[in-house]
Amino acid sequence: MTHNTIFDKSKTLDQKMIKKHLDKKTADKYGFLLLDSVDSTNTLAKKLAGDGADKPLVIISDQQSAGRGRLGRSFYSPKSDGLYMSVLIDPEKEKIEIPTITHFVATAVANAIEELCDGVKVGIKWVNDLLIDGKKVCGILCESGRSGDGVDFTVIGIGVNLSERDFPDDIRNIAGSVYSCTGQMIDRVCLAANIIKNLDKYEPDFMDNYRQRSVVIGKRVKVISYDDTYFAKAMSISDDGSLNVEDENGEKKELCFGEISLCFEKEDSV
């Protein structure tokens, strides 16, 4: 399915429209909460965890006033220019492996974007950034916890820059939108539905897809952890999602993504 039509930014997010793009089984599986504005869809999803919902809940907002990224960063979320979406799930019911959920979601969203964009290749910068032509067009923030009623929950947060043409100074060099990188406008409703479809097709062998999309393997990168910063060559990604690097002294290290961020040699961190 290709959508090269002019993107109607005024189009309100409508759950009936999203459901129209899903088969009945998938449409019935999810609850939907579509908002004009919220601080952060992830923050709201975490508040709603434990409210006894019997279905996974999809929350989408037209804008966020305090969108959040990994490592305490903010996520720029201007009105109608992107897809800001969180999916609240019970990880046990969905049978998704939590340690690699960010990797899975990254491949699912990359597939969803490519299905709607002609001839576009979406790369992944370990661990959670989706890139087109070297620019970050999407970030993923998965958060897990236990709610008041003792049930484990996971919030899958996805922010896709769709039509922004300009970004704030601090991210201008690294961020892009699907439109600014490809000249193609994709419809938020179609993308939301496509992401849900791809999230619903969980296959434990997604890591090969993740590895094929990697833009860091073989590259020199700057590794930034809470107590150290060093240059290294990215060598491979293991099945458990960790990144294997070799530092400048030839020492091999295995990076688990918790507190680590990565950037290319001459880049600011994203």
Ligand code: BTN
């Ligand atoms: C990152 O780039 O580090 C992750 C960004 C994740 C942004 C999305 S937008 C929807 C959801 N709500 C948030 O506050 N964050 C995620």
